[in-house]
Amino acid sequence: MALQWVILTYMVAAEAAVAILLTLPSPKALKSRIVSLISLILQPLLFIIPFAAFQLLDIYWKNEHRLMCTGEICTAAERDRYEKSMYKAQRNAVLCIAACLLYWYVTSTFDDLNFICKY
Template identity: 70%
Template sequence: MALQWVILAYVVAAEAAVALLLTLPAPKVVKNRIVALVSLLLQPATGIVPFAVFQLLDIYWKNEHRLMCTSDVCTAAERDRYEKSIFKAQRNVILCVSACLLYWSVFRICKYHKEIQEMEEVEKRRKNM
C-alpha cells in the first residue's frame, strides 16, 4: 500500500473517531469543549478534501489507461493481477469518498452544535427580559 493511501486510511479512521466522539452523549460542558477543539482543527484539516479529490482523479486516469485483460490470451496470473488492481482501485475510491463525507459530516455536526448554542443563548436572553 502506497504512503498516500496509508495516510488517507489514518485520516478516515481519525475522522470516524471524531464523528463518533461528537455524536456520543456527553455533559454540556464537555461537549462544548470537544466541539470547540474540533472546530479549531477543522480548518487545517480542510486539505484532506482536495487531496482525496486528487487521488480520485488519479484513480480515474489510471482506470482509463489500464491495460485490459479480458481475452483468452491472458494467463491466469495476469488475470489475477488485473482483478487485484481493480479491487484495490475500488477500495481506494471508497477511501477517498469516505474521507470527503466524514469531513463534511464532522463540519456539519460542529456547525449544528454552534447554531444550537446560539439559539439557546437567544432563548435565555429572551427569558431574562
C-alpha cells in the first residue's frame, strides 16, 4: 500500500516542477521548447486523475469501516494508533486533492502558453 502513496507523491512533485517551469519568465524561444516538452509530459500525467480518485475512494471506504477507539476500553497504544491512522488518511486525502488541482493548473497554464507561443 505504501508504494501507491510514493507514486502519488512523486507525481505531485513532478506536477509542481512542471508548474514552476511554466510560470518562470523566460525568452520566447525557450518558452516554446518548454511548451513542447510539457505537451509530451501531459498525456502520461493524465492517469493521475483516476489514480487519485481511486485512492480517495479507498480512503473513504477505510474511514467508513475503521474501528472507532474513543471509549474508555481502548488502551493508550490503541488510541495513538487510531489517531495516527486518521492523520495519515487526512494527509493522503490532501495529497490526492493536490494532485488533481496541480494537474488542472498545469493543463490550464499550458493551454494559455500554447496559445501565446503560436502567435
